[in-house]
Amino acid sequence: MTALVREPIETHRQDDDPRQRARGRPRDEVARKRILEAALELVEELGFAAITTDAIAERAGASKATIYRWWPNKAAVLIEALREAVAQETPFPDTGSLREDVRIQLRDFIKLLTGRRGRLFKALVAAAQNDLELAATFRAVWMAPRRAVAKAGLERHRGRELKKDADLDLIMDALYGPLYFRLLAGHRSLTEKLADELADTVLEGIRKR
Amino acid sequence: MTALVREPIETHRQDDDPRQRARGRPRDEVARKRILEAALELVEELGFAAITTDAIAERAGASKATIYRWWPNKAAVLIEALREAVAQETPFPDTGSLREDVRIQLRDFIKLLTGRRGRLFKALVAAAQNDLELAATFRAVWMAPRRAVAKAGLERHRGRELKKDADLDLIMDALYGPLYFRLLAGHRSLTEKLADELADTVLEGIRKR
DNA sequence: ATATTGCGAGACTGAAAAGTTTCGAAAATG
């Protein structure tokens, strides 16, 4: 399961250079999309570990040979599928009010986690515990950009509603950590009420006085 | 991996009834301990998924036949190992001060997570995402009793340092969630400083005013 | 002593799944 991701086989690249096209039949982009989509669906349904390349191929209506023609191994397919799936994020709101910004953001995030994507994240975080490469990808593709956006969103309020010396990393962990916690441990459900109360509790502790 | 845990085969029970002992050679309790210990070590080293019964047997200096003599399948061994490993908890302190109680508790917990046991928890939470039985065991054996103790510890302060209508489940998630989050996502490290700042932030939001 | 049960060692079976190869058809270029 753990494996190096070799860069896509150079010999057959043929994307964005129409004047010098390769000889034979070109790569089927529709099939590529179908394979990634199938992989994604299967992760959401079964988790990372339970997926087989046969299942991906069957659902995509593709051949295993096609999969291994373009990806070096199964993990590479899943990682690319993840990368594309996670591309569209929920932006951090900007209402002018810190409390409102955070409430909206937490509610949106809960909506994400309780939907189709929630299963993806569970599967992903789980698999990342046994796969260093996957863990790195998860942090790079999901955590880092998302936290950067949230950090900038909070930064706007520093010195105003927020203490001047507030530790934004701590705050983000205090806000998002409990949501991931409930998602993964499953001891309580993720509700909008949680979002609001959590926002109020944490913000009360760090507001400017 | 997923399987019912049949109750230990009744026919060969022979624990606490010395006057009516079974006929043949008695079960080797030392071997039992070695098997559970080996399973635990392997979980901590490799994670739940990567373990083989052969590896457990080899490390324990036992025979696979012995393992399957007493446990119906691999998962049952791991679950029993977990159950015994988790038996000794860190009690919730009682210093009289809410702030101190929480600080100490969080520091202890971080110490637990950054030690040998941290790996066990990572592996466990990960595996639980794909195994309903394991998830249930984790909640029953670890989460539930631990949360009950913490809840009682907090309850002592209700109406005094704590708001009368404080939602203790929310508070516990706000306190522990960020720690599990960092453990599993690995974006930041678990430090004592985190424990203290987190305690202060959350408690400030819920203290009696 | 004899019967019974547990033990470790290791061979064995069967299933699952990763990755490879073969095949004939399809889609492109020259």
Next chain:
DNA sequence: CATTTTCGAAACTTTTCAGTCTCGCAATAT
């Protein structure tokens, strides 16, 4: 049309591992 490359289908190889079985020896009861 000839050549090249991809495609889906499916057979195939190989590895890994769960779980079973057999053997000869050890430990206990009667």
